[in-house]
Amino acid sequence: MNAQILHESRLNPDLAVVDEICAAGEPWVKKINKGQTFRIVDLEGNQAVDTLFFNAHQVTERYSATDTIHRQNRLYLTTGSRLYSNLGKVMLTIVADTCGRHDTLGGACSAESNTVRYALEKYPMHSCRDNFLHAMAHDPLCQQLGMSKRDLPSNINFFMNVPVTEVGGLQFIDGISAPGKYVEMQADMDVLVLISNCPQLNNPCNAYNPTPIRLLIWD
Amino acid sequence: MNQSNKMIWEQSIPGGCHWSGIVRRGLTLRMTDVSGGANAAVLFFNQEEKLERYNMADTLKSQHTFRLTRGHACYSDMGRIFCCITADTAGWNDTVCGLSDDRSISRQYGMGRYQERRNDMFRNGLDGMLIELGKWGLGVRDIVANINFFSKVTADAAGELVFHAGNSKADDHVDLSFMMDTLVVLSAAPHPLDPAKNYQPGTVNLALMATPPDMVIDCANIAENKRGLRNTCCFYAGNGEVA
Numbered sequence A: 001m002n003a004q005i006l007h008e009s010r011l012n013p014d015l016a017v018v019d020e021i022c023a024a025g026e027p028w029v030k031k032i033n034k035g036q037t038f039r040i041v042d043l044e045g046n047q048a049v050d051t052l053f054f055n056a057h058q059v060t061e062r063y064s065a066t067d068t069i070h071r072q073n074r075l076y077l078t079t080g081s082r083l084y085s086n087l088g089k090v091m092l093t094i095v096a097d098t099c100g101r102h103d104t105l106g107g108a109c110s111a112e113s114n115t116v117r118y119a120l121e122k123y124p125m126h127s128c129r130d131n132f133l134h135a136m137a138h139d140p141l142c143q144q145l146g147m148s149k150r151d152l153p154s155n156i157n158f159f160m161n162v163p164v165t166e167v168g169g170l171q172f173i174d175g176i177s178a179p180g181k182y183v184e185m186q187a188d189m190d191v192l193v194l195i196s197n198c199p200q201l202n203n204p205c206n207a208y209n210p211t212p213i214r215l216l217i218w219d
Numbered sequence B: 001m002n003q004s005n006k007m008i009w010e011q012s013i014p015g016g017c018h019w020s021g022i023v024r025r026g027l028t029l030r031m032t033d034v035s036g037g038a039n040a041a042v043l044f045f046n047q048e049e050k051l052e053r054y055n056m057a058d059t060l061k062s063q064h065t066f067r068l069t070r071g072h073a074c075y076s077d078m079g080r081i082f083c084c085i086t087a088d089t090a091g092w093n094d095t096v097c098g099l100s101d102d103r104s105i106s107r108q109y110g111m112g113r114y115q116e117r118r119n120d121m122f123r124n125g126l127d128g129m130l131i132e133l134g135k136w137g138l139g140v141r142d143i144v145a146n147i148n149f150f151s152k153v154t155a156d157a158a159g160e161l162v163f164h165a166g167n168s169k170a171d172d173h174v175d176l177s178f179m180m181d182t183l184v185v186l187s188a189a190p191h192p193l194d195p196a197k198n199y200q201p202g203t204v205n206l207a208l209m210a211t212p213p214d215m216v217i218d219c220a221n222i223a224e225n226k227r228g229l230r231n232t233c234c235f236y237a238g239n240g241e242v243a
Helices: A065-070 A111-117 A128-138 A140-144 B056-063 B102-109 B114-120 B125-134 B223-235
Strands: A018-022 A027-032 A037-042 A049-055 A058-062 A082-084 A090-097 A156-158 A181-187 A191-197 A213-218 B007-013 B018-023 B027-033 B040-046 B073-075 B081-088 B147-149 B153-155 B161-163 B172-178 B182-187 B204-210
Touching (some): A027 A128, A037 A090, A049 A090, A049 A128, A065 A082, A111 B223, A128 A140, A191 A213, B018 B125, B027 B081, B040 B081, B056 B073
Antiparallel strands (some): A049 A191, B040 B147, B040 B182, B073 B081, B081 B172, B153 B161
16 A cells, blocks of 8 residues: 555547446446546445457457566556456556556456355355356357356456455455545557456445446547 | 385376376375475365366465465365365475476576486476376366475565475375365476576475374364365265265
């Protein structure tokens, strides 16, 4: 958390080519072309945004948490962080960030992991993996790429705070985000973005109250 | 584990080389770092349904840990436990740094082709995994964040990583006691953050034994793991077992 430097963007939302709201607990899919800038806004604060990126032309190339971590020697994401693919290529670069830290370790919630983490009775609750699978079953962009559960690696959690201690502990704690905080990234290749606006109600990652997010793209 | 416990098979994986095979539930795979400083990059898949695979995030979240050691379980993405770590003499296994690849190895160590070096060629983690996965009809889509056994990487408050050379000494070992019939895929290529100047990854010895009774008691100390073990029993229900 020390020495976090926040970088604001100069882009004007009125000039965005995409400006959409994703409701709490829903998936969102879009193509982002090389050179375009993509912003995620945490409208009401402390909302985890589970996010995956794929090469828009070849689904076997996708965001890789381990490449992003070991190639930059760092766990957390902020301005200047590059998001690497499993083939070692830069997919996007974070160019503005008013939150200061984003998670690479926490992955997505699922019905099955909820039974382990909380209670067996939590199985029916809505989850991020259900969102990913729903999008893959319905979204034309996902269908064109022939995506399936096989294509779900470990995702980014924008606005989520999962600190790791030097002795190897890991916690989920209250977010460091707040209403209106945003993160912005520029695409280094044509990518498909797949989001689950996290519906988790069992831990503080969404402040126990999942809320909508705003998504913008500029040419 | 008791030394008198009968060994079913043993296999030596020279540094850089790779291996895959099925380990049945009820058996324990002992991995031994023969000369110190080895790295064993490992992924797990359900032998019956290979879409079910090791999940780094679920493993870390369920046990509130960044490192893996004795008493921890290795989770699948389906809320089940592939194996419990029932011994770990080095004390830390990396969960987040992934695999070395062709470019990172040649950048660090130079060219190491078969033509000049024969079987001392410079192998890398990613290609080792891809070769082993290919034997089972799997491929690049099946590579997710793996465990790097024997390697220690810590993070400071800002998330900056430090690789601890020498974490694992000669004869250090990790025991994995399997709760599921599991496809184990392993590469003994260097850890991606290992700064060693020369390409000399350590040999990993594999030995398979029956799991003695009560070996997973440490794992079950974690409430989440009790539920994970229950989910795992449900998967095999019908074989005369009660969840």
